Structure formats: structure tokens, C-alpha cells
Amino acid sequence: MQDIVIIGAGQGGLQAGMSLRQDGFEGNITLIGAEPGLPYQRPPLSKAYLKSGDAGALQLRPESFFEKKQITLVSGTLVDRIDRDARTVQAGQRVFSYDHLILATGTRNLRPPIPGAELALDLRTLEDAARLRDALDRPMRCAVIGGGFIGLEFAAVARALGHEVTVAEAAPRLMARAVSPETSERFLRMHRDMGTEVLLGDPVCEVRADGISLAGGTRIAADLVLMAAGVTPNTELAAAAGLAVDNGVVVDAHMLTADPGISALGDCAVFPDPATGRPVRLESVQAATDHARLISKRLTGKAEAPYDAVPWFWSDQADSKLQIAGLAAAGDATVTRADGAIFRFAGDRLSAVETVNDARTHMLSRKRLAGAPVLRRDLEAAGFDLAEV
Known part of the structure; x- marks a missing residue:
């Protein structure tokens, strides 16, 4: 095996490249990322970065690291097509050959089909976070669509900076997909005690230039609207290449697709939960890096064990x-x-x-x-x- 191509330069994709070198792979590694610049951490975007604005602190590795490890970083580049028969990846006018392909394409923000959704801001990339931080340099009325981790982390930072904040969650409780009702209630009390207005069980039906409207008739005035309604996995490349997709790229317990030349990891991968056997997709930096290490061990012949790491997650709110x-x-x-x-x-x-x-x-x-x-x-x-x- 001489050529490994990794699509996605987030923490999982970068970890795959680093682990391959650590495990002794001496062939060519190409890491293709859609965003410009060097790979960076996403979790602090909704927390520390909004306070500090220090983009340098997010950087995972300096440019010299890629030169030293002989990892070719191709940034600011969208992959258009995977040709499984030819074992090539096409990105614009460039074609990259692979002996093994690793999909680390991650997720993108979900945009519910509601009128005016395009008026809301996102918090997914460094560019998104910089735009939000600039907006928060003056008193703002903020409306947050979604009471998950990202929406609540942003709400906590905005309140601490003195802004008015309203969180609108369509579900009857906060963080419903991730935590118990008891934890939901604990964080509801915390945010309300901070002065944040939290509205539950009433979905947003419109985003306006001056705020949002809820299905129940409530209108909320806002200068800034953040869309934090969840994410959806980036599976279009895999699906177009004929790989199985079901709320993510379907892989086995070794993070391998039905094509022995293609693996998938991180937020875009659906794999069997080692505890229950049910298919799961984890939106977790730790899972992505664990997946990457496992794939590297498999490709370098270091181990063939299935993925069985304990999932873990965290959220810093106030x-x-x-x-x-x-x-x-x-x-x-x-x-x-x-x-x-x-x-x-x-x-x-x-x-x-x-x-x-x-x-x-x-x-x-x-x-x-x-x-x-x-x-x-x-x-x-x-x-x-x-x-x-």
C-alpha cells in the first residue's frame, strides 16, 4: 500500500494521518480539507473562542508538522467525486489516486425548512464563530434556535457578556437527544437563573429580519438569530460512489465500508454500538480520534480488534x-x-x-x-x- 487519501481535515482526519505515521506507514498521505488553512479544533468555537478571539489557540498542528511528517495537506478544496473502480478522488481539476481512502467528511449544520432560515447565522466553522464574535461587540438581542449543546454554550457566553438571550427549543426539554430529563431540568434552571429566556415545546416557524416567530404565535425580537438546530452528516460523496448510507456512511465494527478500499470515521460514520449492536453515529471528537487510531492500526497490520471504546461527551455552559x-x-x-x-x-x-x-x-x-x-x-x-x- 503506497497511497492513502483522507477526505476531511478535522480532528479525526488529521488524527488518521498522524496515527498512520506513528504506526509506521511510509507511503504517501494526502489530507484534503474543504476549509482554507490549517486544521483546527471546533469544540472551543462556541465557548472559549467567542470570549478570546484567539484563533491561534485553536490550531492543532503548525505548518512545519505536515512537512516533517510528510503529510500533504490540500486545504480549501472540495472533493467532487470518488471513482471506486479507478481508485481515484477528483477535486476540481486535480485527481488523487489511492490504495485506501478514509472518509472523515463530518457534518454540516441542519437548516430546517422554515421561511427566512437563510437570515440566521451558523456556528460551525471558524469563519462562523468570527462573524458571531464581531456581532457581539455591542449590546445585542440574541435569539437561539435550538436547545442542544451548541445553542446553550453560545447562550451562556452571550449572557455572560451581557446580551439579552432567548432560546427557542421545539422539543419539550433541553438537550433531549443527549441527556436524561433530570439533567435537562437542571440546565433549564441554570440558564433561566442566568436571565436567559428559554421557550420549550414550540417550534420556530419563521426567521425575520427583526427576530423569530414561533408556531404558537409568540414573536421574539432579536438583532441576531443563531441557527443551532442540529447537524446532518456529509454523506453525498459516499452515496454518489455507491456506498451504503443510512444517517451516515455505513461501516462495520472495524470502521470499514462494504468496499475494502474505503473506511469512514467520526461524525459521518454509522457503526454497530459495541454494547447493544444497534447502529449509532457519534458526534464526538473523541470518537473520531478513536476511530482514526483503529483504522490506522488495521491498515498497518498492528491490530484487527473491533471498535469498542466507551463513548464520552462534554459541554461547558457557564x-x-x-x-x-x-x-x-x-x-x-x-x-x-x-x-x-x-x-x-x-x-x-x-x-x-x-x-x-x-x-x-x-x-x-x-x-x-x-x-x-x-x-x-x-x-x-x-x-x-x-x-x-
């Missing part, structure tokens, strides 16, 4: 650091420990633990979830002390 270890389903039962840690159960099996400003419990949870199944009866016997299980 002074509250939410951390989630594991992956719960919507119907999983909930037990709240006296100190506020929340344990989720799929039947009798511990599926996830949610904590706020409790790094010790979070790390213990990740450690325990990585081993044999943790049973509810054992946790109950131990007073929900993970160190005793």
Missing part, C-alpha cells in the same frame, strides 16, 4: 461542565445519586453516567463501562459508589 460517559437510549431508566450524579440503565445494565463538575465520577464511569457490564443491583448494593463495584 460554570457547569457537563460530562457524559457511555451511551443511553431514550427509554433508559434513571437513578439520581445524592450528589447529583445521574445513572442511566438499559434494563439492569448501566448504560451511561451524567455528571456536572465531577471529574472523578466521570473518569470512574468511563473506566467501569470499559469493563464487564455493570449491573444495577451491584451498584445499589454499593450505594452507587463506582469505586466499590
Whole structure:
């Protein structure tokens, strides 16, 4: 194997290139990114960057790193087509040959089909974040469409900077896809205590130049509207190439598509959950980098183990650091420990633990979830002390 091409220069794509070199791959590595410039971190865009404006702090590696590691970075370039028969990738007038292709195409912001949606701002790229930061240099009335991680992180920063903020969430609770009802309620109280108006269960039906309108008739005046209604995976290239797509590029437990010459990782990949076998797609930097390391081991013959890492997620909102270890389903039962840690159960099996400003419990949870199944009866016997299980 001489040529590996990686489409997507986010943290997962970059990690794939770095891991290949660390694992001894000596062939050519080409990393193609749609955005101009060097690869950077996205998570701080909705938090630290909005406060500091320090784009340099986001940079993952300097330009000299790519020269030293002999990774060819092709930035500001959109890939138009994958030719699986010829094993080539076409980007404009350029054609890149591959022996193995890694798809790390990530996601893009979801744009609901509502009138005026084009008037709302996004928070996905460094350019988006810079535009928002410039807008926040004067008193603003901000309306946020969506009460997920990104919308709430932005809301917390905007309130801390003294702006008026309204969050409109169509679901009946905040962060409904990611956390338990108890954690949703805790963060609802926190944001309202900060002075943010939070409206639940009433979808936005229009974005106007002077604000937003909700289906129930409420009109919210705003100088700035942020669209934070979720994301959708970038699967068009894979689908056009004839690869299986189902809310992401379908891969097996080794992150390999049905084409043995193509792998996929990160936010764009759908793979079997090691705990349940159900197909999952994780929007997580850690999952993307774990996927990348696994693919590298497979391609360099270092290991053939399936992906079985414990998922974990985090969100910084004001002074509250939410951390989630594991992956719960919507119907999983909930037990709240006296100190506020929340344990989720799929039947009798511990599926996830949610904590706020409790790094010790979070790390213990990740450690325990990585081993044999943790049973509810054992946790109950131990007073929900993970160190005793």
C-alpha cells in the first residue's frame, strides 16, 4: 500500500494521518480539507473562542508538522467525486489516486425548512464563530434556535457578556437527544437563573429580519438569530460512489465500508454500538480520534480488534461542565445519586453516567463501562459508589 487519501481535515482526519505515521506507514498521505488553512479544533468555537478571539489557540498542528511528517495537506478544496473502480478522488481539476481512502467528511449544520432560515447565522466553522464574535461587540438581542449543546454554550457566553438571550427549543426539554430529563431540568434552571429566556415545546416557524416567530404565535425580537438546530452528516460523496448510507456512511465494527478500499470515521460514520449492536453515529471528537487510531492500526497490520471504546461527551455552559460517559437510549431508566450524579440503565445494565463538575465520577464511569457490564443491583448494593463495584 503506497497511497492513502483522507477526505476531511478535522480532528479525526488529521488524527488518521498522524496515527498512520506513528504506526509506521511510509507511503504517501494526502489530507484534503474543504476549509482554507490549517486544521483546527471546533469544540472551543462556541465557548472559549467567542470570549478570546484567539484563533491561534485553536490550531492543532503548525505548518512545519505536515512537512516533517510528510503529510500533504490540500486545504480549501472540495472533493467532487470518488471513482471506486479507478481508485481515484477528483477535486476540481486535480485527481488523487489511492490504495485506501478514509472518509472523515463530518457534518454540516441542519437548516430546517422554515421561511427566512437563510437570515440566521451558523456556528460551525471558524469563519462562523468570527462573524458571531464581531456581532457581539455591542449590546445585542440574541435569539437561539435550538436547545442542544451548541445553542446553550453560545447562550451562556452571550449572557455572560451581557446580551439579552432567548432560546427557542421545539422539543419539550433541553438537550433531549443527549441527556436524561433530570439533567435537562437542571440546565433549564441554570440558564433561566442566568436571565436567559428559554421557550420549550414550540417550534420556530419563521426567521425575520427583526427576530423569530414561533408556531404558537409568540414573536421574539432579536438583532441576531443563531441557527443551532442540529447537524446532518456529509454523506453525498459516499452515496454518489455507491456506498451504503443510512444517517451516515455505513461501516462495520472495524470502521470499514462494504468496499475494502474505503473506511469512514467520526461524525459521518454509522457503526454497530459495541454494547447493544444497534447502529449509532457519534458526534464526538473523541470518537473520531478513536476511530482514526483503529483504522490506522488495521491498515498497518498492528491490530484487527473491533471498535469498542466507551463513548464520552462534554459541554461547558457557564460554570457547569457537563460530562457524559457511555451511551443511553431514550427509554433508559434513571437513578439520581445524592450528589447529583445521574445513572442511566438499559434494563439492569448501566448504560451511561451524567455528571456536572465531577471529574472523578466521570473518569470512574468511563473506566467501569470499559469493563464487564455493570449491573444495577451491584451498584445499589454499593450505594452507587463506582469505586466499590
